[in-house]
Amino acid sequence: MNRILIRNGRIVDPANGIDAVGSVAIADGKIVAAGNPPQNFDADTVIDADRQVVCPGFIDLSARLREPGHTQKGTIQSETRAAAAAGVTSLCLPPDTQPVIDTPAVVEYIKDKAEKADYDAVYPIGALTQRLAGTELSALFALKQAGCIAISNGRAAIDNLLILRRAMEYASSHDLLLLYRPNETSLSGKGCAHEGEIASRYGLPGIPEAAETIALAQCLELAELTGCRVHFSQISCKHSVIKLQQARKYGQRVTADVAIHQLHLTENDMVPFDSNYHVNPPFRTAIDRHYLREGLANGTLDAICSHHQPHDIDAKLGAFPETEPGIASLETLLPLTLALVESGIVSLAQAIAALTVKPAKILGLPVGTLTAGQAADLCIFDPDLRWTVEHCNWHSHGTNTPYWQQTLQGRVTHTLRAGKIIFSLKEST
């Protein structure tokens, strides 16, 4: 019932080609109009978005909420708070929870918890194989019925190509999208850093880029063979981008995303043995970063995701190779994306598209735009606001980020989901 008017903001709605100052009118949880609201629109709440950007709420293709099973690292409650503060209105939860998302019961548990946390748009991604062990198929149809919009191999390996083929064929029979994280474990082994100059210098077991590109190539071939819809998760290197480009050129319809921090940091940025830089896929070379950026700009990489992985302190306390990989990255998603715009790598519209309409299309969800009649999922942010990454500005349970104590520019001021304000900066400080 709540009628909201967001006034005088710079409305950026890439799906509809809008980039202009104006107002957005919301009623009954839906967008009434974006741009020029009806003259006599009587609002209960008015949000002044002067000098701020108003865009669709972000859709995050990969954010780990750590529940069920890893609640020392975070909970659905804490991490959805972080998501709301980050302007994310829908997110995909990878299947490597504990227990793994391989039965409807786990799907229902998650959806129930999400609802209790007042954040309903959590999309659990089903596990391709039982327990993600790579040998037996999960009950994919049951998972789909329970609410999984896609399935994934998580970070786990599939035992052999025959099983991957069958899994893809079966998934395809139920028209399920496969979110595939390419990783040939016989090559990546116990690696914890990119197999390159830095790993060589510091004696760290390396992950060659071939571990990703070979698995990617195999999956591309199997996608061709099986007709399974495939989206590649967290691409990290030059040759993967080139292979994706070639596949598209030959008419293969695959999509891909890149984790936001991969677009910024390289192996050379790693402070020696600082476990905040321990991440998988690892930070690679400046050349890889160049190709990732170019891939984002020319559309080879469709979407940006946070790849959010909050950790407890103990997980990051130890000699580098013994620490757990992952960065708590939801709340730095916006400022880091804006930094790409600032550097001229992508336009603001392209950047926002990569966080909104593109991931929405990949998942087949009716969100990611400000089209009239759609659910009013919005993000309002101040692109000029500088803030320090520290406890008073942080909602995630994990503080494991290389940006800790750094000052970034760009912050979400309001997040709306279905016309309800789920985050307001003024009220949270």
Next chain:
Amino acid sequence: MTRHLQLTDDGKLKHFLTIEGLSRELLTDILDTAESFAGMSEQHVKKVPLLRGKTIVNLFFENSTRTRTTFELAATRLSADVLNINIATSATSKGESLLDTIRNLEAMHVDMFVVRHAISGAAHFIAQNSAPHISVINAGDGQHAHPTQAMLDMFTIRQHKQDFSRLKVAIVGDMLHSRVARSQILALNTLGVAEIRVIAPKTLLPAHVERLGVTPCHDMAAGLADIDVIIMLRLQKERMNSAFLPSESEFFKCYGLSEAKLKLAKPDAIVMHPGPINRGVEIESSVADGPQSVILQQVSNGIAVRMAILSMAMRSAGGAS
């Protein structure tokens, strides 16, 4: 930054974790200090009271006889009290974390940790998480660094060759897994040698090894031409099991130092090995025991060099007399 972690504000050595970030002046200082301790072993009274009252803990998470023994001898000759923690029977085997082990030892008011660990970065982690007065000496961490070994190797080279700037050095063998080689390369480059060649099959060389300031060679005969110092690295038997090499005999044929291959280097070239040596695999017995070998001198130099490093680090940390 590693340099800031290792040095006090006025540039003195506090921790000794890696050669990286240390200046040529500091390395030379260590060698000169070692020189002053070198004469002691032959004297009647082998001790000096420099570290009397200080407690040094040998924290060895990986087996070692020779390194641990030389550190113990070095500490004892400096009059320090030495504590040897045998990790296999310690609480660590019961699951105590590295950090808790450190904290518990700190609570017993020790002054210095000499650490050997199987994981790269362990010494850095300990240095970063120890109480401010404690000094950490890296006795080898994973594949990353073995800086005291590199220093005793530099000391040995200086004894025979004096001028680093003209030297051509060949490091032969499994560089990929060698913390010794990584530290040696850093030290040799900081001391300004003319050239470092690393001779090994591709399977045993790290990615982009040339960016570490070396020239990779796969042909030992070509690699040894004109060389002044040959450093042989130890080959672990496990390498044959993981497809790094087909066999020990093929390794010896291609990369082993035989008398014939030794002749390809300069006639006054010295032969070094960090030990323990695998006779007939990396090096022919007659070469290991021959006139150009300085392997045993490396061992005795190890005590003087470690005395230098222990006393220099302790001086800045807790304050030695």
